[in-house]
Amino acid sequence: MRNSVAPLFAVFVFAISALIGSRCADEKTSGIAVVKTPPFAGGNRHYVSNRTPLLGSPLVKLPIGSVEPKGWLLGQLRLMRDGFTGRLAEISRFLKDDSGWITLKGKGWEEVPYWLKGYGDLGYILKDQEIISKAKRWLELALKSQRSDGYFGPVDNGESHDLWPNMVMLFALRSRHEATGDARVLPFMTRYFHYENDLPDGELLPGSWQKLRGGDNLEVVYWLYNRTGEGFLLDLGRRLHERTSDWTSSVLSDQRDKNWEESSFYHGVNITMGIREPGTYYQQAKDRTLIDAVEANYKQVMEAYGRQPGGMFGADENIRPGYGDPRQGAETCSMVEFMSSFESLLKITGDTRYADRCEEIAFNSLPASMTPDLKGLHYLTAPNLISCDSTGEHDFQNGGTLVSYDPWSYRCCQHNVAFGWPYFAEHLWMGTSDDGLAAALYAPSVVTARVGDGAEIRISEDTAYPFGDVIDFTMGTAKPAEFPFYLRIPSWWDGGSVSLNGEALKADPRPGEYLVIRRKWQDGDRLRLEFRPRIMVQTWPTIGNSVSVRRGPLWYSLKIGEQWRRYGGTDEWPALELLPTTAWNYGLVVDPLDPAATIRIESRKEPIDQPFEPEASPIVLRARARKIPSWTAEGRMVGKVPPGPVATDAAMEEITLIPMGCARLRISSFPLVKKRWR
Numbered sequence: 001m002r003n004s005v006a007p008l009f010a011v012f013v014f015a016i017s018a019l020i021g022s023r024c025a026d027e028k029t030s031g032i033a034v035v036k037t038p039p040f041a042g043g044n045r046h047y048v049s050n051r052t053p054l055l056g057s058p059l060v061k062l063p064i065g066s067v068e069p070k071g072w073l074l075g076q077l078r079l080m081r082d083g084f085t086g087r088l089a090e091i092s093r094f095l096k097d098d099s100g101w102i103t104l105k106g107k108g109w110e111e112v113p114y115w116l117k118g119y120g121d122l123g124y125i126l127k128d129q130e131i132i133s134k135a136k137r138w139l140e141l142a143l144k145s146q147r148s149d150g151y152f153g154p155v156d157n158g159e160s161h162d163l164w165p166n167m168v169m170l171f172a173l174r175s176r177h178e179a180t181g182d183a184r185v186l187p188f189m190t191r192y193f194h195y196e197n198d199l200p201d202g203e204l205l206p207g208s209w210q211k212l213r214g215g216d217n218l219e220v221v222y223w224l225y226n227r228t229g230e231g232f233l234l235d236l237g238r239r240l241h242e243r244t245s246d247w248t249s250s251v252l253s254d255q256r257d258k259n260w261e262e263s264s265f266y267h268g269v270n271i272t273m274g275i276r277e278p279g280t281y282y283q284q285a286k287d288r289t290l291i292d293a294v295e296a297n298y299k300q301v302m303e304a305y306g307r308q309p310g311g312m313f314g315a316d317e318n319i320r321p322g323y324g325d326p327r328q329g330a331e332t333c334s335m336v337e338f339m340s341s342f343e344s345l346l347k348i349t350g351d352t353r354y355a356d357r358c359e360e361i362a363f364n365s366l367p368a369s370m371t372p373d374l375k376g377l378h379y380l381t382a383p384n385l386i387s388c389d390s391t392g393e394h395d396f397q398n399g400g401t402l403v404s405y406d407p408w409s410y411r412c413c414q415h416n417v418a419f420g421w422p423y424f425a426e427h428l429w430m431g432t433s434d435d436g437l438a439a440a441l442y443a444p445s446v447v448t449a450r451v452g453d454g455a456e457i458r459i460s461e462d463t464a465y466p467f468g469d470v471i472d473f474t475m476g477t478a479k480p481a482e483f484p485f486y487l488r489i490p491s492w493w494d495g496g497s498v499s500l501n502g503e504a505l506k507a508d509p510r511p512g513e514y515l516v517i518r519r520k521w522q523d524g525d526r527l528r529l530e531f532r533p534r535i536m537v538q539t540w541p542t543i544g545n546s547v548s549v550r551r552g553p554l555w556y557s558l559k560i561g562e563q564w565r566r567y568g569g570t571d572e573w574p575a576l577e578l579l580p581t582t583a584w585n586y587g588l589v590v591d592p593l594d595p596a597a598t599i600r601i602e603s604r605k606e607p608i609d610q611p612f613e614p615e616a617s618p619i620v621l622r623a624r625a626r627k628i629p630s631w632t633a634e635g636r637m638v639g640k641v642p643p644g645p646v647a648t649d650a651a652m653e654e655i656t657l658i659p660m661g662c663a664r665l666r667i668s669s670f671p672l673v674k675k676r677w678r
């Protein structure tokens with residue numbers, strides 16, 4: 001009876017099914033449907049959507065300020081404000097008065113715009129007037145620097161035709177416009193894009209980083225086009241795509257393998273940014289093979305270097321052929337850029353897989369890149385990482401300290417990490433092309449938005465997610481408002497329930513779909529989404545049959561005793577090593593097909609403002625394990641996971657597993673212990 005539709009809602013369901021195919025989840029409650037994506041046709045009446053001839057937008061970003069984080073996510077943003085992002089000007093040598101972004105002469109590259117891109121958004125989300133006014137001071141200078149030909153920014157970059165730093169500054173200006181309506185931004189960008197469009201081909205993205213990262217420029221060109229409709233922007237869009245490095249063909253190749261150290265295509269950050277470029281251009285070209293290219297490259301990179309939990313792939317500067325195991329780190333810049341790519345692809349395609357990928361990084365990898373007080377960070381984070389020392393006794397492409405936590409070092413990441421959490425928060429909720437709302441990424445928050453015929457509604461999302469399994473949405477509206485409410489069903493969905501005002505709704509969504517509930521929503525309506533994730537064990541056949549433990553959106557790591565030790569910096573801004581105080585060389589005793597037999601939830605508690613540290617772990621698992629004496633460190637680096645199943649005579653022990661994001665020292669890919677029949 002899945003195809004039967006009650007007449008009252010036939011038009012709605014028909015409209016969706018005609019476009020993308022839908023299933024009616026409940027013949028009695030026909031306001032519920034399940035769909036793969038919101039429709040592409042139409043266009044949100046209340047928020048700027050893609051303008052024709054660009055592809056329609058299934059999801060539309062709400063203006064900054066629409067989403068107010070709560071709970072642990074608000075905790076992250078407040079810690080950022082009080083930590084090195086909010087106070088970076090005190091310690092970064094790139095944010096001083098001699099910066100080319102202030103003097104407008106001399107050198108000023110990516111660092112200032114990297115930081116401003118997140119710093120400004122942090123202020124707008126927190127409605128923090130001090131941050132907003134400090135960000136404005138920098139942005140005023142960028143606006144003031146514009147020449148009569150449209151170019152802006154430090155003179156040096158202009159003379160070398162390096163558009164890369166400006167690409168990042170454009171994001172900061174985009175946010176300024178979204179958050180404050182600053183009327184200068186659109187004409188400023190228009191003049192700048194005229195400048196770009198007047199450049200001869202040889203001077204438009206001639207080479208280096210800007211050529212690999214031209215997709216970032218393209219994204220803002222479309223943002224402006226949707227607001228002004230000026231045709232030259234589409235010409236520029238086509239030229240930028242043609243002049244940007246080719247991300248439609250395979251990232252990995254035998255030729256590049258031979259020259260891996262030199263290949264900019266093998267740089268982790270370039271990959272995490274560049275991989276989405278064909279998806280961005282898809283909006284103009286409307287050629288589905290461009291999305292296929294994004295997916296082919298994601299698959300290729302992850303199969304070769306991403307056989308590990310946490311959503312990242314090993315590229316400790318560049319991808320290194322032969323170094324695909326979970327000891328290889330991912331740069332902090334790569335994490336926030338990969339998250340941002342998935343946020344963009346989610347908007348463009350409506351496809352929930354991108355939300356899953358974004359959450360996986362946000363919850364499991366990003367938190368461990370910073371100290372719990374967000375006053376220091378490191379360059380590389382790896383799923384198996386047993387010592388965050390400053391010795392450099394690690395086998396990475398770069399020498400020197402890369403894993404110790406230091407607010408002074410790590411030039412790019414120190415500035416660029418600023419936009420990770422703010423952008424994540426801004427994309428929790430999105431408008432849909434049929435004037436509804438989608439809960440696209442889940443975290444405690446409140447959204448205020450216009451829906452349906454224009455009613456303003458306010459939905460409170462109360463949840464301990466990703467640590468909890470229940471999400472409560474409470475509607476606030478001055479008068480009843482009819483609109484479709486989309487709930488993302490994650491890829492790890494393993495059954496669950498949805499109820500409205502205490503009454504179970506008959507719905508049977510599949511992983512990767514949206515559940516859509518269209519009705520006349522009343523003030524106080526309460527929608528509850530409940531997940532029933534099981535403890536799962538993922539086997540990594542190409543990584544020595546190692547195993548990782550997952551439950552819902554979280555991966556789990558061995559809890560290792562921590563010793564924090566200052567080795568530099570100042571009392572206010574210390575540089576810290578994090579050293580292990582307990583054993584880490586455990587193999588897991590588990591049947592991957594029946595993990596519940598040996599792994600159980602030991603305790604649960606509500607997340608506090610900073611849940612991402614071992615003692616604050618809101619959910620703790622217990623598992624069985626045996627030590628593997630032959631598994632030892634190589635220098636300060638964890639040894640390769642020994643191929644399993646591994647025989648060991650060591651005694652059976654119970655070990656504690658905590659969410660990967662709570663563990664800065666961690667084993668997340670374990671050897672599998674050989675089963676003993678006695």
Ligand SMILES: [Zn+2]
Binds near residue numbers: 334410
């Ligand atoms: Zn970096």
